[in-house]
Amino acid sequence: MDxxxxxxxxxxxxxxxxxxxxxxYYKFEKEIDYLLYKQGVSFFTINFKNASLTGDxxxxxxxxxxxxxxxxxxxxxxxxxxxxxxxxxxxxxxMLHYVNDExxxxxxxxx
Numbered sequence: 001m002d003x004x005x006x007x008x009x010x011x012x013x014x015x016x017x018x019x020x021x022x023x024x025y026y027k028f029e030k031e032i033d034y035l036l037y038k039q040g041v042s043f044f045t046i047n048f049k050n051a052s053l054t055g056d057x058x059x060x061x062x063x064x065x066x067x068x069x070x071x072x073x074x075x076x077x078x079x080x081x082x083x084x085x086x087x088x089x090x091x092x093x094x095m096l097h098y099v100n101d102e103x104x105x106x107x108x109x110x111x
Contacts, residue, residue, distance in 0.1 A: 049080025
């Protein structure tokens with residue numbers, strides 16, 4: 001798995017590429033923790049469009065990481081997840097948004 005991090009129009013994007021499984025989750029967790037706790041980032045756009053999620057266990061781990069972000073008054077936009085994954089992860093209208101494509105993020109957020 002590869003994570004590409006960049007900023008576009010003031011919004012932080014994390015693109016996840018490859019297999020997202022138990023073995024590669026650690027890299028994702030480490031990146032989020034660094035940005036959240038060391039850099040003070042509170043708004044994340046996470047793109048799973050080019051990722052292959054393996055099993056409900058990964059969804060549970062993603063949910064746990066989202067809770068950490070929300071507890072720090074953060075917000076998350078998730079890209080590229082199908083409706084089934086969206087329903088399993090859940091919706092929190094004020095803090096969690098889903099879009100199909102990164103371009104849609106700019107319709108939700110203006111900085």
